[in-house]
Amino acid sequence: MESLLYAQLADNLIEHIQAGVYKVGEKMPSVRALAKAEQVSIATVNSAYAILEDRGWAEARPKSGYFVKRSSQSSIGLPSQIKVKTRPRAVTTKELALEVQREASSVKNRNFSCAIPDLKLSIASVIQKTFTRLSRAGSNLGEGYDATEGLFDLRQQVARRGIDGGVHISPESIITTVGAQNAISLALRAITQPGDIIAVESPCYFGLLQMIEAFGLKAIEIPADSETGMSVEALKLALQQWPIKTILCISTFSNPLGCTIPDEHKKEILDLVVEHDICLIEDDIYGELQFEGRRPKTFKAFDPDGRVLWCSSVSKTMDPQLRVGWIAPGRYYDEVLRQKYTNYLASPSLPQAVTADVMSKGLYDRHLRQARLLYKQRSEQLRDFARLYFPEETRASSPKGGLVTWFEMPKKVDATALYHQCRELDIRIAPGELFSISGLYKNYFRLNFANEWSSEREAALKTIGEHLKQAIHQA
Ligand SMILES: Cc1ncc(COP(=O)(O)O)c(C=O)c1O
Structure with a gap:
């Protein structure tokens, strides 16, 4: 301590x-x-x-x-809110997104590209030991398929943890999934047909955009503020103009902005959801990673009548390798369960049992207390290094939780070119264009701050800064 x-x-x-x-x-x-x-x-x-x-x-x-x-x-200003032409568009596959994802664990000490937690914290050995103990005991092996809705012990833990986010639901209303991506994909499969329009915040995590494309859906980008997230006004206008089927929203410490939608805005958005008789898929994957104070309330906390499909996982809090997530689909429960059954039959039991065990013993909470404090310091350290090494025109989000910071550069900076230059030097960043379907954010990029700072990581940031300065002064 x-x-x-x-x-x-x-x-x-x-x-x-x-x-x-x-x-x-x-x-x-x-x-x-x-x-x-x-x-x-x-x-x-x-x-x-x-x-x-x-x-x-x-x-x-x-x-x-x-x-x-x-x-x-001398602090860095916040990124400006970009003007988005809100009209539905097909998402086009980005090889770049696959490349960034594929190389998520390469060049470990110089990789800032993925939203991955620090996997060296002590929870890693707790997970390992729990796996060994439970598999030796033969728990959850040799029992055939897990129930499609998932392991009861895990659903019970999730229901208990939900209370902190204002979610009061029973274990029976939760379905476990293979991570949050899987939870959201089940929700989209349950609710949409190809060609439907999904409202997403802009900038939006590229994994969600890729999924929308894979399902033959269209996305409409709703501008988001770097502090308060999706613009309620813009959403209102888009809903008046287009037959939007659902809203897909990272409600808390979003990726990439790190912003959190205030409770008042959540209520206003849900009023719109009711008015237009649609639903909202809430991606709450960063919800428990607040730097201080209480965890923000979820959309699900204000769900008037089962219209919120609350999705999350332990990928950002513990380890994405566990592939343990969940969904509380409200009134869409039967359809989501059917989708899980027809697509996957069931999830693997052992990772669910390990997660439930770690949560039930209070080890998860202990780990979160440590992780939140470390991530707060590391995000501040990233800001400090950016102040030191990046051009003075730099603007950056100021997340109050989560794992990533969003950087804005002057228009002349091509962040995709920067990505390629960095890649040559074994440094990884996530270029901004991945986070839009309409060619926005070419002068933006996202950096992860969760890993421990080392002289090598600091030197990598310095190199990024030198390239940025060059790009500004050349143009
Ligand atoms: C906002 C968001 N949702 C979903 C995912 C995928 O989560 P999981 O690994 O639990 O499938 C990520 C991973 O980066 C993410 O940032």
């Missing part, structure tokens, strides 16, 4: 600088005074100050102590 303590202390000190408690050039509290005031060891305070130095917030002056080095005024 000591390691978390100094990081927490560093965060508090940075917040104080940002709030103007300590001004640029001013002396910060002495190590001894701070240790006494916070009732922590001298070593803890020294480690906290080392973080501040690393991130450029403070500098040590010989025999004088620590001084504030910079103010929050």
